Amino acid sequence: MPFYIGLVHYPVYNKRGEVIVSAITNLDLHDLARLARTYGAERFYVINPLIDQQDLIRRIRGHWVGGHGAWYNKDRSEAMSLISVVSTLEEALDEIRVKEETAPILIATDARNDRGETVPYPFVREIVMSHRAAIVLFGTAWGMAKELIRDADYLLEPIMGVSEYNHLSVRTAAAITLDRLFLQN
């Protein structure tokens, strides 16, 4: 603690392994904002360099935080107010640095197990439970670009269920990750 999450739309891979900017998925914003609120994150950074996508995120956020949605659903408003739109990860890190007066520990996540050396959940739990600021990044599309993972301080081990299958949505993967970091023994 203090703890942040980020949803990366660039640089991420498409199905063919090419680096792309992914498009916003409305329910990603809602689900991750509600998770951020549930697990006590300070902010939920939505990282997307495209101006029209940023405008879309701000419109969705605005509807729930200041518009009709705030009146319709106060709980949703509370969650969506945690969203902060930034063009790059660097911008999010700068904002955290200013607020926390220290650089946050950068923790990447990936479903694949060939992206580099990983650390187990208990290790990252120690970090987020310490006084140090930390940000956990989740990738959209076919996952974060290798360069971004390489720049992270740590790469969290992939989520494995009871089978070899590990193709979860970013929404459900983020839910499991946060629950494991904050509530598992």
Next chain:
Amino acid sequence: MPFYIGLVHYPVYNKRGEVIVSAITNLDLHDLARLARTYGAERFYVINPLIDQQDLIRRIRGHWVGGHGAWYNKDRSEAMSLISVVSTLEEALDEIRVKEETAPILIATDARNDRGETVPYPFVREIVMSHRAAIVLFGTAWGMAKELIRDADYLLEPIMGVSEYNHLSVRTAAAITLDRLFLQN
């Protein structure tokens, strides 16, 4: 084990506490099918009594299991093939009874803590880890009707994060529930 999950679209509450049939959310189908596959569920029952909604679910399933989607994304196809469309919970239970030659233990979930006596995760984990068949039900909209919860064998305790806020989406709540049942110590 054997283990089943069900997503209830009727009877559920709307915001005003009236019993309604909720509409299908495409990403609920995808996210819960992928969770079912990840955590080893035998089947994912989508419970909705409306014929047009059932047709919609079958079309989505068909696209991914037998159509273009199966070619495009084999992993998704594998998950979506677990979907079974039924009109009522009773229909799902009948199907399980025939297959397992025993009635499954029926476990309801709810975000609220005023729905009746609840049981903790370790208790339900014992059940799903035993040889008995079990089905865990997740409600859409503002949650399952009280009558349905009353008919269940057990009601699982609500998911609480690190704050008092417990307004997760059914997608992320199902993810956390399954991970806690199958992977937490």
